[in-house]
Amino acid sequence: MTLTGRELAIIRRWASGLEKIGSFEVNVFCRTNTKQIKVLFQGERRLEDIEEWLNCIEWAESDAKISQSNLPLRLISGKEIGIQSSHVYLGATPLHHCYFFCSTKPDTPFEPNLFSHLASVSWQNEWNADELHRQKSQRQEFVKQVTKDFEELTWLRSVSQHIGNATFRQSIDELVSTQLPKLRQVVDAEFIGLVPIEFVSDVGTDHRFELSTSGTTTLPAKKLNEFVKRCESNSRGQTSVFNTQSSSAVFDGFPELRNCIFTRLEKNGKIYGYLLALNKEVDFFCQSPEQFLMIDPNGFQFGTFEAGLLASLGTILSSHAANSELFREQEQLVTGVVRAVINAIDAKDQYTCGHSDRVAEFSKAIAQQMGLDEEECDRIYLTGLLHDVGKIGVPDSILSKPDRLTDEEFEIIKKHPEIGFNILQHLKPLAYVLPGVLHHHEAVNGKGYPYGLVGEQIPLEGRIIAVADSYDAMTSDRPYRKGMPSEKAESILCKEAGSTWDELAVFAIMECIASGMISPLSTKQITPTSNPLTSATLIPAMALSG
Numbered sequence: 019m020t021l022t023g024r025e026l027a028i029i030r031r032w033a034s035g036l037e038k039i040g041s042f043e044v045n046v047f048c049r050t051n052t053k054q055i056k057v058l059f060q061g062e063r064r065l066e067d068i069e070e071w072l073n074c075i076e077w078a079e080s081d082a083k084i085s086q087s088n089l090p091l092r093l094i095s096g097k098e099i100g101i102q103s104s105h106v107y108l109g110a111t112p113l114h115h116c117y118f119f120c121s122t123k124p125d126t127p128f129e130p131n132l133f134s135h136l137a138s139v140s141w142q143n144e145w146n147a148d149e150l151h152r153q154k155s156q157r158q159e160f161v162k163q164v165t166k167d168f169e170e171l172t173w174l175r176s177v178s179q180h181i182g183n184a185t186f187r188q189s190i191d192e193l194v195s196t197q198l199p200k201l202r203q204v205v206d207a208e209f210i211g212l213v214p215i216e217f218v219s220d221v222g223t224d225h226r227f228e229l230s231t232s233g234t235t236t237l238p239a240k241k242l243n244e245f246v247k248r249c250e251s252n253s254r255g256q257t258s259v260f261n262t263q264s265s266s267a268v269f270d271g272f273p274e275l276r277n278c279i280f281t282r283l284e285k286n287g288k289i290y291g292y293l294l295a296l297n298k299e300v301d302f303f304c305q306s307p308e309q310f311l312m313i314d315p316n317g318f319q320f321g322t323f324e325a326g327l328l329a330s331l332g333t334i335l336s337s338h339a340a341n342s343e344l345f346r347e348q349e350q351l352v353t354g355v356v357r358a359v360i361n362a363i364d365a366k367d368q369y370t371c372g373h374s375d376r377v378a379e380f381s382k383a384i385a386q387q388m389g390l391d392e393e394e395c396d397r398i399y400l401t402g403l404l405h406d407v408g409k410i411g412v413p414d415s416i417l418s419k420p421d422r423l424t425d426e427e428f429e430i431i432k433k434h435p436e437i438g439f440n441i442l443q444h445l446k447p448l449a450y451v452l453p454g455v456l457h458h459h460e461a462v463n464g465k466g467y468p469y470g471l472v473g474e475q476i477p478l479e480g481r482i483i484a485v486a487d488s489y490d491a492m493t494s495d496r497p498y499r500k501g502m503p504s505e506k507a508e509s510i511l512c513k514e515a516g517s518t519w520d521e522l523a524v525f526a527i528m529e530c531i532a533s534g535m536i537s538p539l540s541t542k543q544i545t546p547t548s549n550p551l552t553s554a555t556l557i558p559a560m561a562l563s564g
């Protein structure tokens with residue numbers, strides 16, 4: 019049996035305490051399984067004296083006495099030896115194979131029963147004191163653990179809320195940057211970083227990456243890159259823990275590293291990057307040597323708790339990255355299809371070629387100027403592209419009529435917002451474009467169409483697109499007229515702001531024009547083959563929009 023550090027400390031405190039309260043000397047030793055003697059506590063006697071006494075012991079007889087004894091600590095034999103009239107007694111402690119000699123100072127009377135009692139009480143006191151101390155330390159550990167669990171729960175809740183509120187437009191880099199400092203605290207790492215896959219692929223190039231990190235590492239970027247590759251080649255699963263003791267090959271050439279957690283951000287076979295926690299921080303502060311002895315050596319390494327947290331974050335981030343990618347692909351597909359449809363319409367009505375693209379761009383610029391968020395601006399862009407999709411339902415004979423339209427024909431043209439609405443209304447993912455498509459010819463004074471809505475009854479998208487649409491119609495060249503100078507179009511917009519067009523939208527386009535975000539774009543000259551009235555000039559200002 020091997021004595022623990024705690025037992026050894028109790029033995030030493032007990033022996034030295036016993037010596038202080040009596041006129042005797044205590045030497046403690048233990049017998050190993052191979053019958054070797056190890057001195058654990060040496061009093062004033064020379065080692066030779068102790069060895070001489072040990073030679074006098076009848077071990078077989080002593081062992082038998084110990085096994086018969088019910089007492090926790092007792093003297094099992096006594097013998098007077100030496101010329102100095104010392105009484106030397108052998109005793110056994112409650113610890114297996116741990117014995118002690120008690121000897122009196124020369125010419126000192128000795129009462130074995132009294133000593134036995136004193137030694138037992140003293141032993142019990144030391145044992146109880148240690149037990150109390152151990153319980154106190156355990157309580158402190160418990161409090162520490164509960165605090166850590168609380169921190170972990172708080173962090174997980176914060177991550178789930180943060181990710182839950184994230185949009186697919188946010189990169190994993192943006193998402194993780196606010197979470198890493200807290201995670202580093204919870205796992206006690208010197209450094210935590212998100213290493214994007216591009217960083218690993220582009221080693222040796224001049225391209226510099228801004229990594230999302232928390233804490234510090236002395237590893238330069240190139241070495242960090244090399245270490246990630248080393249971890250990748252040694253990693254068996256999605257998350258691996260490497261420690262110098264068990265995985266020395268991983269740390270070969272990286273003397274500054276002791277241990278790490280490596281998590282691959284992977285979803286559906288695609289790798290988006292890696293999460294890396296380097297060097298476990300250890301709190302060496304101890305209030306007593308006993309507390310030092312109680313330090314868990316596993317605390318010097320990352321364990322399953324820390325690896326689990328990184329793995330959880332890795333799973334969340336890789337899912338987000340994969341979903342964002344799918345979302346972007348879908349968005350690109352939708353935009354591509356919409357653009358194809360718009361091109362088909364523009365081909366049908368040559369005069370307004372490029373008009374939908376410009377209305378989309380102008381509308382987005384106005385929306386940005388009005389402070390709408392990125393997603394709303396993108397939606398307004400798509401609505402601008404589609405605003406005249408209903409023209410596909412207007413007969414070519416009317417769209418291409420070279421002469422002035424009759425009232426009946428004009429009524430047919432005015433149906434294009436509703437036709438557009440009907441075409442698009444079954445496309446659920448594009449439901450957000452419907453208000454703008456249906457209401458882009460409304461006027462804030464109620465004189466627009468199709469419903470004659472007034473002011474804010476008109477959806478914001480409709481009011482924005484009406485301004486963008488009119489500005490482009492006024493400033494674009496037409497086969498039958500030159501486009502107006504921007505100043506003249508601006509003057510018309512300002513004059514009718516609040517009556518035909520929404521004041522705020524007009525104000526926003528003026529700001530965009532002033533800052534250069536919007537500039538009149540003269541279309542290429544188109545050969546007049548169809549009715550100029552259908553494309554731009556219908557009736558006063560409203561009719562200027564397409």
Ligand SMILES: [Fe+2]
Binds near residue numbers: 406434459563564
């Ligand atoms: Fe229109």
